[in-house]
Amino acid sequence: DPSLPRFRLADIRAAHGAESSSPWVIYEDKVYDISDWIAAHPGGDVILRAAGGSIEPYWDIFSIHKTPYVREILAQYLIGYISPEDLVAGRPPATSIEDPFASDPERDARLITHTARPRNAEPPNSELTRTFLTPNGLFYVRNHMWVPVVEQEEKHVLTVELPDGEARRYTLGELKTRFPVHKVTVALQCSGNRRNDMTRHAGKTNGLQWGVGAISNADWEGVRLSDVLADAGLKVADAATTTVKNITSAANASDTADDANALHVQFTGLEAYGSSIPLPKALDPRGDVLLAFNMNGAPLPRDHGFPLRAVVPGHVAARSVKWLSKIVVSDEESTSQWQRRDYKSFGPNEGANPDWDRAPAIQEMPITSAITGVWVGECIRRGAVPWTRDAAVGVDMAAVQQKVGFTPKPPSSSPKEKDDPPCPSHTPAATPIAMEGYAYSGGGRSVSRVDVSLDGGATWDQASLLDDCADPSSPCHGNKAWAWRRWRYTGQLPVVPLPIASGETDITTTIFGNSNSKNKKKNCTTLVVKATDEAYNAQPETHRGIYNVRGNLATAWHRVRLCPQC
Ligand code: MTE
Ligand code: MO
Known part of the structure; x- marks a missing residue:
């Protein structure tokens, strides 16, 4: 529209930056007033980083924006053009921006990286269930943006806002000294864990193609969210939980009390990620929701939320907001895309543009399990070694290892290391096999059984569940089964070779990441x-029936195809 006004770059920079009441951005030679868009922007007010200048360098970093759809949204806010005297080849001169990822932390080289900026990575199978508590450096990382920098952790401020608009601020130092500290053993799992399985077996899915490693287990230490909410003055009327009653006793009049069942606790991180949980989970005296500052006995690593994160046991990890800076108790769920869209699951028929509001946000996770290591016959496939806690499950792994000709090696520093012995020239008729893996269910529901089949599901046996929580050197903490359960199995492969069933996964792709078509x-x-x-x-049984375009909650039976290598 040529009738729209022309603006000078310097004026836009001076009057329409992030601090102004009408922030503008530039795309190509066009000027947009984004004031009304900020609230609806999926990444929140992160978009203000670009205010007063060109949005293009940001789109180069967050390439997710380079779609016609995003340009259409922007088009609604067009207010004018850049003056011709400020244009070079039709655009404002390129500006360099501060790379928000430049200060991201160093990471353990053993992690398998799906995207580097933002960082998304999972531990290799060979490390995943090696120990019950995942070492901090190997814990899977799921970042939507950069890692915020916090210089003085004790001065980090958490704001708690109540339904009546009252707000209370706590420094981390205050949280640590004013409230009792609790420890809880919790597995975090991304709703996209095992997505690549759904893709392989049921069709294309959008999102990071996680293997079986978007889950890890740790001891978390912090203060109870319910204690902090009570201190901040939350008054709710709900006889359903005792903590609520405690909070209520200060408020008998119903006009000062809100109905807990109608409220949500919204969490926001320093980089603008946000999501929420229903208030009853936060107040459940057995719910163990923490504002955590320690992970496995050390301060939170930067990738995992330093200096403060929410830990919501039994729920999808998307609710365990990292770099936590704000809590709002509200009659609404978080308005973020991570609450209202991304972490929902739909029917196989609903496609890429479902009725977003119809499905509930994922909270408690369904049950899942996975194989993380397989040792078979004389052709040893490298999995998670060594087997350290045999006594706990009554499996004589030394004998199995001797039988299969397997000598555990010390942990390798590189997942690519080739330490498998050479294959013999034949495949033994009846082959001993050993497997291990994890099982996990949400809501604090404990895993009661793990079934294993060596013949594609025709016949079944049971794996031994490891009693990690009973280990006196590392007991589990918390009111419910929030941790994962490791399992092991030893058996005998069927003597008669079986045909390949269609749609099954080659072990080489599942466990070792390279597929061998010869198999x-x-x-x-x-x-x-x-x-x-x-x-x-x-x-x-299969992913076909639970297929959804986002590839969330890929929890079908985990299958690993095993082919003779010789
Ligand atoms: N919190 C913030 N602030 N930013 C994020 O990107 N990612 C969420 C959640 N909390 C995220 C966040 C998602 S989707 C997951 S799966 C977990 O953090 C991952 O936690 P981890 O990186 O410690 O494993
Ligand atoms: Mo996630």
Whole structure:
């Protein structure tokens, strides 16, 4: 529209930056007033970083914006053009911006990186279940943006806002000294864990193609969210939980008390990520929701939320907001895209543009399990070694290892290290096999059984569940089964080679990341694992029935195809 006004770059920079009441951005030679868009922007007010200047350098970093759809949104806010005297080849001269990822921390080289900026990475299978508590450096990382820099942790401020608009501020130093400190053993799992499995078996999915490693387990230490909410003055009327009653006793009049069941606790991180949980979970005296500052006995690593994060046991990890800076108790869920869109699941028929509001946000996770290591016959596939806690499950792993000709090696520093012995020239008729993995269910429901099949699901046996929580040197903390359960299995592969079932996964892609098409022609079998929790929830047999375009909650039986290598 040529009738729109022309603006000078210097004027826009001076009057329409992040601090102004009408922030503008520039794209190509066009000027947009984004004041009304900020609230609806999926990344929140992060967009203000670009205010007063060109948005293009940011789109180079957050390349997710380079779509016609985003340009259409922007088009609604067009207010004019850049003056011709400020244009070079039709655009304002390129400006360099501060790279928000430049200060991201160093990471453990063993992590398998899906994207570097923002950082998304999972531990290799060979490390995943090596220990019950995942070492901090190997814990999977799921960042939507950069890692915020916090210089003085004790001075980090958490703002707590109540439904009546009252706000209370706590420094981290205050949180640590004013409230009792609790420890809870919790597995965090991304709703996208095992997404690549759903893609392989049911069709294309959007999102990071996680293997089985978007889950890890740690001891978290911090203060209870319910203690902080009570101190901040939250008054709710709900006889359902005792903590609520404690909070209520100060407020008998119903006009000062809100109904806990209608409220949500919204969490916001320093880089603008946000999500929420229902208030009853936060107030449940057995719910163990923490504002955590320690992980496995050390201060939170920067990637995992330093200096403060929410830990919501039993719920999808998307609610455990890192770099926590603000809590709002509200009659609404968080308005972020991570609450209202991304972390929901839909029916296989609903496609890429479902009725977003119809499905509830994922909170408690369903049951899942996975195979993380396989040792078979004389052809040893490298999995998670060594087996350290055999006595706990009554499996004589030394004998199995001797039988299969396997000598555990010390942990390798590189996942690519080739330390498998050479294959013999034949495949033994009846082959000993050993497997290990994890099982996990949300809501604090304990895993009661892990079923294993060596023949694609025709016949079943049971794995031994490790009693990690009973280990006196590292007991589990918390009111419910919030941790994962490791399992092991030893058995005998079927003597008769089985045909390849269609749609099954080659072990080389699942466990070792490289597929070998030659295997497809050989006699293969399929290893299967599935778990059951205390409420008898079980995993679906295939991903076809739970397929959703976002690839969330890929919890079907985990299958690993096993082919003779020789
Ligand atoms: N919190 C903030 N502030 N920013 C984020 O990007 N990612 C969420 C959640 N909390 C995220 C966040 C998601 S989707 C997951 S799966 C977990 O953090 C990952 O936690 P981790 O990186 O400690 O494993
Ligand atoms: Mo996630």
